[in-house]
Amino acid sequence: MFAPPGEDLVNQWESEQARLRLQVIEEDTEDWQRSPDFSGLERVGGVDLSFIKGDDINACAQLVVLSYPDLEVLYEDSQMVTLTAPYIAGFLAFRETPFLLEALQRLERNQPTLLPQVVFVDGNGLFHYREFGLACHLGVLSGLPCVGVAKNLLQVQGVYKNEEHQSQIAALQKGGDSFPLTAASGKVLGKALRSSNKSSKPVYVSVGHKISVDTAVRLTHSCCRYRVPEPIRQADCLSREYLRTQFP
Template identity: 70%
Template sequence: MATATAVAAQLPKDETLRCWERDQAQLKADVIEQDTEEWQSNPSFSGLERVGGVDLSYVKGEDTSACASLVVLSYPDLEVLYEDCRMVVVDAPYVAGFLAFREAPFLVEAVRRLEERQPGLRPQVLLADGNGILHHRGFGIACHLGVLTGLPCIGVAKNLLQVDGLANNELHKEQIQDLQAGGDTFPLLSISGRILGMALRSYTKSTKPVYISVGHKMSLQSAVRLVHSCCKYRVPEPIRQADIRSREYIRKHAEGTSAALSRPVRMSEDADSEQ
């Protein structure tokens, strides 16, 4: 059976979006917003040994040639144990709110390759550069990756998604100024008063926060604690290393050539869909 992404390439845009929205709604029902692992309730995360990070970096000047990267770091030392970088062709269009239909297939495949090749290095939690339930329809790429891989997943965004009453206005800027030290936070409240995520000053020397939201199988409180503990700089180390290594891979293997690019491995509809 064809996947949503494969079918979408053959459909008019409005039909594509309806298809993606339907898949998001179906997958959203499987999201778990509470802690599910014993290590998550431990103040020092005792029992957590491997933290994963994913990123997809594009070849400069192109919007279809990219490098998908998965890294696994030791915890709490944050040393790289595993990395997987692969050039891919991104053939799904970018539409705001549907990032995962464009990028998630490659990142899910990277996790699956790891599980097949070195299952002992499978991450116990995955950090994604993007949002989780802080999303237009409550199902961002971190939720998408979490549901499809079965891993606890956290969304870590560098910019505020202005949705459901959230705005980068003067009040928001004042709240950021009130974050005085690394670890300081404030909640991101929807119009209805629901907490969609947290703004975190992840690094004392950084004046810009990161925006954390639940992806899957982890509470917001635990997610914030873990992200802060993974920060040597503003961006948590698993995502930072995935980004650094994907960009370096592009410099070494892909600049000026399309020969290294491979077509995406399609997901089955059973293990399906997005941001």
């Protein structure tokens, strides 16, 4: 177990988020992002952490790189890690980022030609209490374009999962349909996306770094064979498989 974070540490975390927030680029910066069919995009990455049943500190950090548009696995890296921070909504990055960054650095050192051109992150980007979720954190620290994809809605900045939200979800007719997640300020912090025709439950997409919201949504949809985009789904499957075989 983890000791509850002191108020001083929380303040330190908040100020670090505020500092790094200034470095987030919320627009498309790559040529392939402007292409209608993402021509020029060849590698998409996915990251995730999987845990053992009753263990909160030991986890498997996973990085996968898939080909685009075929979504075939080109690279995979599973690494057991020891976490140093507890899970606290709004501060997920301080728990996971260090190990995801290390995985990206191992890849850059060993097989730089396989570095992904964009990374899908399991969690929110700008759709966050202070507009700086895990996807932004990893994006800024790695310098890579990142997209945040959350499987559950985080109620933040005036976005609630009330009946209105439910009706908006019901209005998503087919894969690719979406609606904006608008903050009280009027800013669109992300979008709820029906990622496939089969799944009526949407995923929540937001900007991590170096990509626009609309491009992030369009790209996410194009990487979905199932509800969760393939890079994240593969990272999840492979890290679980690793734990299954290494810790029976």
